[in-house]
Amino acid sequence: MSIDATNLLAILAMALVTYATRIAGLFVADRLALTGRAKAAFDAIPPAVLVAVIAPTALNSGWPEAIAAAIAAVAAFRLPLLATVAVGVAAVVLLRGIM
Template structure:
């Protein structure tokens, strides 16, 4: 396998742009003063991204994963994060062995 200089430069350029975009977001977010609906919208971004990553996998891989995702979602309203993760992992393992 040979290393093409154009490909290497494209990868490095994409990495630099990605890094600058992420760091730039941190600097801009610190300067924003958000109130009301704008603050609520910005606070909703992390859970929305997490659900958009997890939901397709949970719903397309099988019944065990879908049920485990539902159990984890219900538990997440009552327990802290570490307990929720543990119950989610245990439930998917148990359900994969049962189903």
């Protein structure tokens, strides 16, 4: 297998641009003063990404997983992260045993 110089150059250029945008984000983020709606929007990004990753898997896996995900979501409003994970795991185990 041989590597074409054009393809290699394209891959390296894409890697450089990706790295540059990530590093630029770190330098720019320190200079931003977020208030009000912008701060609320940035604070909402981590939970939104987490839901976007977890929801399709939970809803396509079966009823026990979907119900356990709902139970864990409700527990997340009251419990810390580790306790929420424990509740979610216990719910999946129990529901798989029942169903």
